[in-house]
Amino acid sequence: MSQMVSVIAQWFVPILVLLVLAFAQWRRVKVFEAFTEGAKESLSVAASIFPFLLAMLVAVAILRASGLLGLIARLFGTVLTPLGIPPEVIPMALMRPISGSGSLGILTDLLKQYGPDSLIGRIASTMQGSTETTFYVLAVYFGSVGISKYRHALWVGLLADLAAFFAAVWVCKLIF
């Protein structure tokens, strides 16, 4: 199964490019012109994302460097540890929705400390892979079209992350 999936991943991009370009040519689209026209849009998209990305990264850096993030992790630990979530993975769980590279850094650290084949290593890996950087996704996606009222989207994203965390812990404890 996993081997099949990785083969699909290797083939996906080249085959997609081949099919799309061949089909477009057959439909007599001016392929090169269309491609460059679309590629040009990336500059304005990048320009509109950049301030949101910068604002979020700076705020997270302040939280981490001040030590407040660590304190929050310890506070959450008193609630989450009785529910079966190992305290070692809590800083990662807190970082995950805020910063993808931040939680990847914590994951790397956990794998080094406890080993990638330990239960903690596997739980942390599953957590990282099964959730998204909710704050980042919302800031970038809504920011790119100028939306400031997120309605329920933030709650849905965070509660889905929470569900994935619990699922990761329980599934890993069950299987490994």
Next chain:
Amino acid sequence: MVNTLWIGMVLGGILYAVYAGTLAELTPAIFGAAETAVQLILGMLGVMAFWLGMAKVMEKSGIMHLVVRILQPIIRPIFPSIPRSHPAMGSILLNITANLLGLGNAATPLGLAAMKQLQTLNPWPREASDAMCTFLALNTSCITLIPSTVLAVRAASGAAKPTDIIGTTIIATLVATVVALILDRLLRKARRSR
């Protein structure tokens, strides 16, 4: 919402640093993060340009409409507010496909294209529409079959079988996606301001 959160994070962090005596760490952290933002955006730019170019070719050749017609019956019921064969549906479907295969870099520009097209259907341009919330519910719960970054980190740290977490990841992802879609349905009416 994001305004309150951001101010809270920054002010809370700085005030705590004053109390904890970690104030000296803040200046390098702030400018380091600002630099990281530039590196991230520049790193994204190339891949994004490529995929937006491909997306334009797909759009002009009518492939979007073709994909939409095939997958529409499955995804349509989740997005009742998008008109039949609207281009937003095509971008959403392509974004979901890219996410499934763990192609995060490809998924983002497609997702942003979807947001742009969803915005044309949005009667209140400052406020998220129902379809946007559902789309981001799918996106933030991140339906993934190949967690490529995690696999890379596990391999690099000497795992016996780096791929052994794929099964657990898929299960955890499915749980998150189902929870996200249910919550989106439940909270949609409660959080409508008009």
